[in-house]
Amino acid sequence: MALPLSPSNLFLREEELRRGLDLLFFATRDLQHDPDQQLETRGLGSAHHRALYFIARHPDITVSGLLAILHITKQSLSRVLNQLIADGYIVQLPGLRDRRRRHLRLTEAGTALEAALFETQRERLTEAYSRAGAEAVAGFWQVLWHMIDPSNQGRVFEHTSPDNTAQR
Amino acid sequence: MALPLSPSNLFLREEELRRGLDLLFFATRDLQHDPDQQLETRGLGSAHHRALYFIARHPDITVSGLLAILHITKQSLSRVLNQLIADGYIVQLPGLRDRRRRHLRLTEAGTALEAALFETQRERLTEAYSRAGAEAVAGFWQVLWHMIDPSNQGRVFEHTSPDNTAQR
């Protein structure tokens, strides 16, 4: 017969793990809902939002770099990028050091759109952060950080790639 | 000219908000990847997983209740539920008090499948919780909780509906 779990480890019981799954589901559900109207009026979807977001986050990221973040196929990404290019939200610039690489960058319109989409999420995020407090936010980051595959953790905040030399 | 932000509010700057978005993306991306092989071998997808999860979480939930959680149309949910019923993972039981309602319940096979899917996520979650510590987990919950629309917060941990009277 096993002893009851010590109180300090109660947060590892199944109910506490499922509570985290519940909260993650509802929070991301509501958070992703915010930019939707904004996107719909321009004939775009969540896939375009994700691409815009990470190009804003990592200026001059290559196609491979974006694929490594999004974990989709290049055919899927290609469709999304071509639409964003056709609509004038992003541009591709061949690399100087390696001209096979296409570095992705937001145009002025793309920067404006990405900022508008972020604005729809800002209030929810600032409300959540300020209601929870700075210490809670630190914990929030910690737990999420450790949920990420260690092999990917290194890439999360890598904002300047070692080869971001693009024309212009 | 505005004064610089006070250090106590630095966590509300845009970079800190975007950091949360980054972490949420990568953590949920990796977390949702875990059950995928398990699901694929049985011809199921993430939509089936979500339904199984919330039926496990809220035994005897009605179709309306599940729709309110998932925020999809009844046509979309119907397809998913019919597959799960056909495969013997869930059953529908008419309500005793209101026979229009269909209460959803996992079968033995459904309970086993849901448990197997949860197992694929358990290690990642326990690792994250224990590496981050109990205090961080509390913060993790707090921030996510405040990200949820207040109108929905009440329903998050409502495990026994006021009318869960189902046959058998």
Add this chain to the structure above:
DNA sequence: GCATAAAGGTCAATGATACTGACATTTTAT
């Protein structure tokens, strides 16, 4: 210099998940 690999693009077919709109059934409530 030449073979090979890397980075990227494209065509075609398909699958999973979602949507709108319309309509039907059963049961409850007024």
Add this chain to the structure above:
DNA sequence: ATAAAATGTCAGTATCATTGACCTTTATGC
């Protein structure tokens, strides 16, 4: 008796993803 609620279904469509095959351009290793 009629209206409304809860659920189901048919039909068509959109979005986002997949696999597989093939191609071009450019870089690298020998």
